[in-house]
Amino acid sequence: MRFWSTAERIRPWASGKSLGKRPGSNRAAFFSPAETLLLEIHNIYKHFGGIHAVEDASFTIEQGSITGLIGPNGAGKTTLFNVIAGLYPADSGRVLFGGQDITGFAPHDLFAKGVLRTFQIAHEFSSLSVRENLMVVPGRQLGERLLDTWLRPARVKAEEITIGQRADEVIDFLQLNPVATELAGNLSGGQKKLLELGRTMMAEPKIVFLDEVGAGVNRTLLRTIGDSILRLNREQGYTFCMIEHDMDFISRLCDPVIVMASGSVLAKGTAQEVMNNEAVIEAYLGTGRKHARERVT
Numbered sequence: 392m393r394f395w396s397t398a399e400r401i402r403p404w405a406s407g408k409s410l411g412k413r414p415g416s417n418r419a420a421f422f423s424p425a426e427t428l429l430l431e432i433h434n435i436y437k438h439f440g441g442i443h444a445v446e447d448a449s450f451t452i453e454q455g456s457i458t459g460l461i462g463p464n465g466a467g468k469t470t471l472f473n474v475i476a477g478l479y480p481a482d483s484g485r486v487l488f489g490g491q492d493i494t495g496f497a498p499h500d501l502f503a504k505g506v507l508r509t510f511q512i513a514h515e516f517s518s519l520s521v522r523e524n525l526m527v528v529p530g531r532q533l534g535e536r537l538l539d540t541w542l543r544p545a546r547v548k549a550e551e552i553t554i555g556q557r558a559d560e561v562i563d564f565l566q567l568n569p570v571a572t573e574l575a576g577n578l579s580g581g582q583k584k585l586l587e588l589g590r591t592m593m594a595e596p597k598i599v600f601l602d603e604v605g606a607g608v609n610r611t612l613l614r615t616i617g618d619s620i621l622r623l624n625r626e627q628g629y630t631f632c633m634i635e636h637d638m639d640f641i642s643r644l645c646d647p648v649i650v651m652a653s654g655s656v657l658a659k660g661t662a663q664e665v666m667n668n669e670a671v672i673e674a675y676l677g678t679g680r681k682h683a684r685e686r687v688t
């Protein structure tokens with residue numbers, strides 16, 4: 392089953408330039424070679440009153456990767472997602488997508504570009520069914536305009552059928568069939584997370600930001616979610632950036648893993664590399680004890 396061709400999704404967006412470390416910045420920048428870059432985060436700052444939630448955060452996300460974003464509670468991970476996704480304006484810094492500056496773009500403009508996020512706490516429409524929750528996602532539906540429903544009823548109907556078919560494909564893909572007609576408000580926490588993932592699939596994303604998609608999810612459903620993410624990445628070419636605390640989940644899915652602490656980026660590497668990194672262990676535990684590394688979560 393294919394939703395959209397990989398060729399549509401994977402585009403040679405090489406900007407041909409590596410912006411590197413900005414003059415005046417005293418923090419390391421974690422950049423990848425320019426030719427496969429999809430998203431670049433340059434020196435983002437965001438404060439709330441006296442709290443410096445994000446402080447000079449810089450890193451890049453490669454096309455086709457599943458990039459993990461980990462860090463202790465309060466490290467600034469969700470705030471950074473909110474800045475990237477246009478929910479909070481950055482105090483300073485830039486976000487580039489496919490080489491284009493998208494800093495401060497509104498969520499609906501990012502949606503149109505294929506930059507989507509899910510929330511730490513799922514945002515489903517609780518009084519709509521699972522299938523309806525999926526069907527309301529695609530933007531600019533003809534049927535939403537009153538005149539079109541009067542003047543072009545056949546086209547409106549045809550569009551509704553196409554969207555319904557896509558919703559059914561997403562339901563199949565995520566194995567949500569048993570709850571397809573259930574009100575979303577009645578789903579378990581894990582099923583709501585799957586539905587969030589499904590809602591991003593309806594929107595033809597180029598990159599999906601997942602905020603703790605595994606939090607509060609039982610092990611069986613977590614495996615289903617993990618498998619779905621891997622298949623979307625490998626078969627459909629989706630790029631993911633995911634915040635997660637579960638290191639088993641991160642190790643299975645993510646390469647590279649970026650570690651944030653106190654608002655900035657501390658390390659980037661494979662899951663194993665960052666788990667063995669003294670500075671990372673220090674950030675999590677406040678000690679450099681090597682034997683504690685297994686407890687880095």
Ligand SMILES: Nc1ncnc2c1ncn2[C@@H]1O[C@H](COP(=O)(O)OP(=O)(O)OP(=O)(O)O)[C@@H](O)[C@H]1O
Pocket residue numbers: 439442443444462463464465466467468469470471511
């Ligand atoms: N809207 C807000 N107003 C005030 N302070 C905020 C706001 N959002 C986040 N913060 C603060 O910014 C800091 C970073 O929070 P953030 O939620 O980004 O961390 P996080 O890494 O996502 O943590 P967690 O792993 O617990 O979800 C914290 O000190 C938090 O209390």
Ligand SMILES: [Mg+2]
Pocket residue numbers: 468469470511
């Ligand atoms: Mg968070």
